[in-house]
Amino acid sequence: GTTRDSIDSILKYYGEEIILIDTAGLRKKKKVLESIEFYSTIRTLKAIGECDVAVVLIDSIIGLEKQDQKIIDEVVRWRKGLIIAVNKWDLVEKDSETASFYEKAIHQKMGAVDYAEVIFISALTKQRIFKLVDLCKHVSDERKKKIPTKDLNDFMLDEIVKSPPPASPSGKEVKIKYITQIGQHYPIFAFFCNYPNHVPDNYKRFLEKMIRNKYGFKGVPITLSFKAKSSRQE
Structure with a gap:
């Protein structure tokens, strides 16, 4: 039979224990009214809150659906690592450009969540299943990565001057004086400046792209926090 519960299992992989939380996923809206589906939804959201990295499984034939996007939105809201696993890749007629085309199309549809990792798998043939586990471990490590403050300031402040x-x-000049990474469970970068409320969204996206291009964080959401500079940053 099929269960709507989330199922935890432990995978021992190269000396490490990885907890896998398998859920039934979120169902279509009209079915959520049914009690069993309602509780499945609650368990899926709970699983997202408990995990470090979420793997969102999509059908390669159907593509990214509205309900998939809702799950992705929850993963982003919880600031979890994100991997899009495109299943049934064995059924797709492809050439050397197909995977690249699919990945670009997925990222375009996801908008600002274009940092997500994308992997093409087949649950039936086990294609890239172990690579998916490696990717989960990599994204988890990226999520915990810390950039030394000196390195961050040496690079970022020089680029910000440019x-x-x-x-x-x-008409007042916005000056960023100091940057440091804070947060224990996912990357938050604090920017100390004279007018923190006047940094526009497009410049924030520019700074995030700068961080990603230099330091990676693929598959990981980044939070930028702008604060008024204190005397130690003068």
């Missing part, structure tokens, strides 16, 4: 933030609406 491409400074735009002036505030009142």
Whole structure:
């Protein structure tokens, strides 16, 4: 039979124990009214909250559906590592460009979540299943990665001088003086500046892209926090 519970199992992989939480996923909206599906939804959301890395399984024939995007939105909201596993890859007619085309299409549909890792698998033939486990471990490590403050400032401040933030609406110059990585469970970068409320969203995206291009964090959400500079950053 089919269970709607989340099922935990332990995988021993190269000396490490990895806890796998398998869920039935979120169902279509009209079915959520049924009691068993309602509790399945609650368990799926609970599983997302408990995991370090979420693997969202999508059908290669159907593609990314609205319900998949809702799950992805929850993963992002919880600031978890994210991998999109495209299943039934054995059924797709392909050439050397097909995987690249699929990955670009998925990232375009996901918008700002274009940092997600994408892997093409087949549950039936076991294609890339062990590579998926390796990828989960890699994303988990990226999520816990810490960038030394000196390295961060040496690189970022130099780049910010070359491409400074735009002036505030009142015409005042926004100056970023100091950057450090904070947070224990996922990467948060604190930017200390004179007008933290006047850094526009497009410049925040520019800074995030700069961090990703230099330091990686593939498959991991990054949070940028802008704070008023203190005397130690003067």
